[in-house]
Amino acid sequence: MDISSALKALSPDLSDSTKFNQRWGQLPGAAAALAIAQGAAKHRGLTLVVTPNSASAQQLKDELVFFAAPGTQILTLPDWETLPYDTFSPHQDIISDRMRALYQLPTTSEGILVAPITTLLYRLAPVSFVTGNALVLKKGQTFDLNEQARLLEATGYRRVDTVFEHGEFAIRGSLMDIYPSGSDWPLRIDLFDDEIESLRTFDPETQRTETQIDAIELLPAREFPLTKTAISDFRLRWHERFEVDHKACPLYRDICDGLAPSGIEYYLPLFFDQCATLFDYLPRNTRLITFDELAPLAERFWTEVNSRYENRRVDPERPLLEPKEIFLPVAEAFALMGGLPRTELAGQTPVLPALLPPKVPVNAKSETPLAALEQFLANKPDKLLFAVESAGRREVLLELLRSIQLSPTHFDSWQEFIAAQQAIGICIAPLDQGLQLSAPNLAIITESALFGERVQQRRRRKSGTDNDLAIKNLTELHIGAPVVHIDHGVGRYQGLTTIELDGQSQEFLELHYANQAKLFVPVASLHLISRYTGSEETLAPLHKLGSDTWDKAKRKAAEKVRDTAAELLDIYARRAARKGFAFKDPGQAYAAFSASFPFEETADQEQAIAAVRADMLASTPMDRLVCGDVGFGKTEVAMRAAFIAVQSGKQVAMLVPTTLLAQQHYESFKDRFADWPVNIEVVSRFKSGKEIDAIANKLKDGKVDIIVGTHKLLQPDFNYRELGLLIIDEEHRFGVRQKESLKSIRSEVDILTLTATPIPRTLNMSMAGIRDLSIIATPPSKRLSIKTFVRVRDDALVKEAVLRELLRGGQVYLVHNEVKTIEKAARELQALVPEARIGIGHGQMRERDLEKVMSDFYHKRFNVLIATTIIETGIDVPSANTIIIERADKFGLAQLHQLRGRVGRSHHQAYAYLMTPNPKTLTGDATKRLDAIAAADTLGAGFTLATHDMEIRGAGELLGDEQSGQIEAVGFSMYMDMLNRAVKAIQAGKEPNLDAPLGSAVEINLRIPALIPDDYLPDVHSRLIMYKRIANAADAGALKELQVEMIDRFGLLPDPVKNLFRITQLKLTAELLGIEKLDAGASAGKIEFNKEPQVDPMAIIKMVQTQPQKYQLAGANCLKFMHDMEHAEARLSTVETLVDSLAQAH
Known part of the structure; x- marks a missing residue:
């Protein structure tokens, strides 16, 4: 008999009608999930599994998905994760999972439902509410946008500008975006007139569409209705139960206004004549599987319910319903459970020949680190599967197993492994613990059995993150916020405004300056505007239009920038010229060290680790900045770098800003390197002077491999025998003097800088190519803000x-x-x-x-x-x-x-x-x-907070007084742009232009509508961001990408938006040609060049000579052109053709 058949023969039959109650015994490790999956496969009906708590329910569900046959329906009904009578509502993702389960249960003929015991004790909305309010959408169906919006709001959906979470919807023109309850992906509905033309899923992070679908079910986004009838019933039942002044009850007033206040779930019975329980949703032929010790847990929960009711019932603003109205008494719940055929995972004799999962720990200190595994393999199991958490972890483990000549076959699923001839396999599986059966002799070894406890992350999907800081800054603009205009200085933002100009509607940013002066900036020139940061808003300067104050401030800042850029480049040129140390590739040892990392690396983290490793193995000294928010995994990047350095016989110094951090990092390093012969020391206030002297001597003699400490490590009494790597944590928290000390070390050794709240100076240096940069912007998957x-x-x-x-x-x-x-x-x-x-x-x-x-x-x-x-x-x-x-x-x-x-x-x-x-x-x-x-x-908020911190503390504390004065004068964003340009100019061997430190901007006026109409994109912030992204586009390819994205997100481009893109493309070409101004009307126009045009003058003279009726020179730098350009299209085409012909003479 093969293994597959042997396992099937072993598994108990849940459908055995002679055994109303069964006992399967206690099954250790993953054996419980395997037994349930196999038993449910034989059962012609639903299998309801009740677990002790939410965490065990989620783990069991993940394991069942792995063991169950393909196509098996596995549902979960999660707990609300709020306290009884809480003033919080469940997270929308939890409601989504619950609605999916409740909707599918009544019609489920086979499958598994997993629920914690507390979920069985909550009363639910009637079955008719859930099934009766589901809406099926299909392509070609008639769809009234306004009516649907009203229905969605009545079933708990929230109208927003951009859809990110379950239960949200947005309308833009003929498009509706919605994230349906119970759906894995949000949906974009594209209408033609009042008919659904297409249904497409989209990625909420990029807002780009993914795949076409034919139909979808829209389930309610709440477990109660908010229709006029439901609100009227709620009011009636409220007055029946509570004798309180309803005017003093915010919750009552919110419901009457059609709002869903937090904690409303605990008033569910007021929306319905009669509530249901989970047992009302269960289909016929449901089999119950329970774990041991459920009754005491249920009793404890009921005690907590009553205790909270007694403590909180006295609040006249929030009267409470009695527990029995919202919850099922424990005796009643267990009586209903008793009415179902039941299987208990309790008792002494397990139904499967299951043993404790194998423990085969890797001992890194031993000469034979995999000895325990080799000993286990000597018993020759019939089948052995290594279960890993991800593809990356699989590769790490395979590399380790090769050292004992073991090459497991890669399988995609449990079924594939069981059916295969090969005895040893490896598979990605969400198993917490392993499994061992005595007959057949089968085992699953998990990573925790090899490397100790791993922390699994529930992964939904990986995606990169676009961190455009300038654009993010604009989303924080509010009326009255200080902004910087390149040519006119610091003013105050007063919103977007539409103005009729030459008979055409144009959208402008309205800025106010000193003496009530107003400046209207066309949206096409949004690249000239940046948010002012540098000191707090109230202290930001307010410049006078037309005065020379701004030009002076700009020139002074430009001079400082030139000096800073030259100084920076000098340091980095010295480093590039030096030959650094090329570290050895530590090979198998590095693989074992990586394997013991107890988390799954994110995509960004993997890239950062690979980049650091490549830098260290190269002969040029490394200088890499790793930017990432708190908890995004920067420390592990440093640990891997330190490991490579130590394996090559070099010393590592980790510099941190505070003694507390020094101690914490020291402990982290000790913990991470516990299995390796590495000597680690810390210099902090926890050490006496005598101890510090002893450490300094050991450091000099090469007896310390890794040292962690504050700026003390930079003092002359610390001499390293062979320092190879300097890790700097949170560089921005060091004082200016310590930064000066660092400069002298910089050109000598490999440098790795870690930061959560980057100073944009450091970031811009990286972007200017002076420093290598790795951004870990992807939060560990499924993290919520x-x-x-x-x-x-x-x-x-x-x-x-x-x-x-x-x-x-x-x-x-x-x-x-x-x-x-x-x-x-x-x-x-x-x-x-x-x-x-x-x-x-x-x-x-x-x-x-x-x-x-x-x-x-x-x-x-x-x-x-x-x-x-x-x-x-x-x-x-x-x-x-x-x-x-x-x-x-x-x-x-x-x-x-x-x-x-x-x-x-x-x-x-x-x-x-x-x-x-x-x-x-x-x-x-x-x-x-x-x-x-x-x-x-939000996740990744470190970037935003860096600028906030500067506003609160002033730039001086972060950057040193010399630079901060210039920053406060011109604003942070502009200062960085100037520094960036100065660095590039010096790199190219040119002197930075002090009169035009930001280059010259092209001014184009074709007197045609070029804007994003508010009926196409109603949200002001979204419009502002799209304007900024269009204005910042670097080339034609970027503009094309933006057009595709806008069509995808907002629908077909109206003519004014098309014009905006074409004018922006003109601007890009004009900049390359040295054009400063381009003006055109109905019959004539002119092009003004700067002092150094990038066009062959002979080509312009030839145009004037051969077609004098069309072209004339008006002064040294101006070309006039005459043409019939009455209509917008003719004007755009004429100018495009002329600029293209000049580009060919470039």
Whole structure:
């Protein structure tokens, strides 16, 4: 009998009608998922699996997808992940998964549903609501846009400008974008008149369409309706149940206004005559599978429900429904479960011959690191599968296995592996633990069995991220914000305005200057505008139009820029001229080190690691900047670089700005290099003077491989025997003097700089080709942005935040930055939340104790960590998704951002609570910092926060006083552009132009409509961004790409938009030819050249001589042309032909 048949024979039959109740015994590792998948395959009906909690439900679902036969329907009904009677609503992705399951359940004939026990205790909307409000859309169907928008809002969809999340829709002309509940991808509906012409999925990150589909089901986006009838019923039932002043109840008023307030889910019974339970949705012939210990968990949940009801029922603004109206009593739920045929995963004798999963740890310190695996293989299992998390991890493991002459066959699925002849295979699989059966002799070995616990990330898709900082800046523009115009200086933005000019509508940016002067800037010239950053908005200068103040400020800045650029280039020229050390390729050892990384690398991280490795193996010294937001994985890039250096016999110094960070990085390095013979030391305030002297001596003798420390490492008493790599963390946090010291080292060794909030100076140096740059802009997949709240410190709020996290199986950080009172804070929290398991961590603890605390927290031995800012950087704990920061007003912006980055590292919604004393006692700067961090809650916000920090602190603190004066005069963005141009000029052997440091802009006026009409793209910010992107396009290819994108996102281009693209193309060509101004009317026009035109003068003279009726010279630098150009198309075509003919004479 082959393995496949043997497994089928083993698997129990769920359809056996003689066994109403079965016991399968406890199945270790992945054996439970295998047994359920095989049992469900034989069952002619639905299999409902009830798990102890949300985390186990998600893990089991992933494992079932792997083991189940292709085409098996596997649904999940997740918990809301909110507390009973919460004032939060579930995340939209959770609602989406729930709606998909509830919609499909009644008609499911076979398949598996996985749900945590708490989900069974919630009452649900009636089956008729879910199935009756689903709308099927097909190509060719009639579709009334306005009517559909009304229906969507009534079923819980939100109208937005751009669709990113489930439950959102947007309308632009004849296009509707919608992210349907239950769908994996958002949808773009393209209409022709009132008929659906096409249905296409699109990527929410790029907004570009992907594939055509024929039909889709639009499910409700909420579990309750918001129609006029439903609202009327809600009001009626509210008054029946509550005797309160409804005018004082914000929730009641919101519902009456058609809004869905947070926490409305706990008022579900007010929308329906009668609620349902999950059992009402189950099809006939459903079989129940339960895990052990469900009853105590259900009882504990019910106790929590009653406790919260009693504590909160006294609020007259938010009266509560009794628990039995919203939840199913435990006895009732278990009685309903008892009515179903049931299989328990409990008892002593397992139904499968399952053993504990094999443990075969890799011992890197041993001469034979894979000895445990070789010993296991000596028993010759009939079939062995290595399960890895991703393709990248598969390659790493294969490289390691080759060292013991093992080459497993690659399989795409479990079914393919089981059916194959080959005994040993490798496969990408989301298995937490492995599997071992005694007959047949079959085993699955996971990465955690080899390398210790790995932290799996639920991956949805990988995508790059477009980080156009200038464009991102524009999205933050508000009325009255300071902006910089290249030619006129700093003014104030007053919005977009449409003006009739020569009978044509044109869109302009309205800017106000000193003495009530107004400047209207055509949108085609948006590349001349940038957002002013450099000091806070109220201190930004306001220039006077027509005065020479701006020109003086610009020239002064240009002189400074020239000097800075020359100085920078001198350093980098010296480095390029020197021959550096080419590190050895560490080969197999590097593969083993990489394999022990407990996370899956993102695409950007892989590129950064590969780039650093290539730099180090080359003979030119490396100088690479790795930019990435907190928690995006920069430290691992540094670890890999350090490993390469140490393997080549070189020393590594890691320079960090604070002693706390030094200690934290030291611990991270010790942890990461624990299995390797590498000596690591730290120089920080935790060390005595005698210890530091001893370390300095060991460093000189080459007995230290890696040293971590603050700027002390730059002092003369630290002599390295053979320094090969310098890693600089958060360079912008060093003082100017320390940066000067760094310059002298720069040309000697390989340099790797890590930063989360880059100074655009550093970024621009990289973009100008002076420095190599790697941006890790892709967050670990499925990470959600962090909901951030600034609140006055309150015990009830702290208790609620902690309980919400613990209820969904998560962990909490509480930052209490005073060591003296940290024990007291822990006792107070324990009294507040008795069910919490609390640990304490701070910098004054013994190193080993602190390490143990961090390790215990990582392994979930306790679920609340009260700590000082020692956690600012450190180990990733993906299940920690709530952070409470006490006295947040005392922290700097970058520090708050770093701390907040400790959470939000998984697919769960993360929460950050910034606790402050009474707001009246806060300083102005503290308030601004807290406002900025609360606003920048998107992923990758580090870039945005760098500019905010500069506004709050002033540029001086970040860049040194000399440069900051110039930056405040001309604005940050412009200063960087000037520096960029100066660097390029000096690189090309030219002197930077001090009179026109930004080059000259081409002015084109053809008196034809060239704009994005507001009926084509109604959102002002979106219009502004598209204008900026068009104005910034570098060449014809970029313009073509933008046209394709706009047609895709917003529909066919109207004529004014086509004109805008054609005029922008003209501008690009004109710039190359040295044209300054291009003007044309109905019958004539003129072209003005700059002092150094890039056109053959003889070609122009020939045109004038051969066609004098068409062309005339008007002065030394001006060409006039005459032509019948009454209509817009004729005018554009004439000018395009003329400019093209001049380009041929270029």
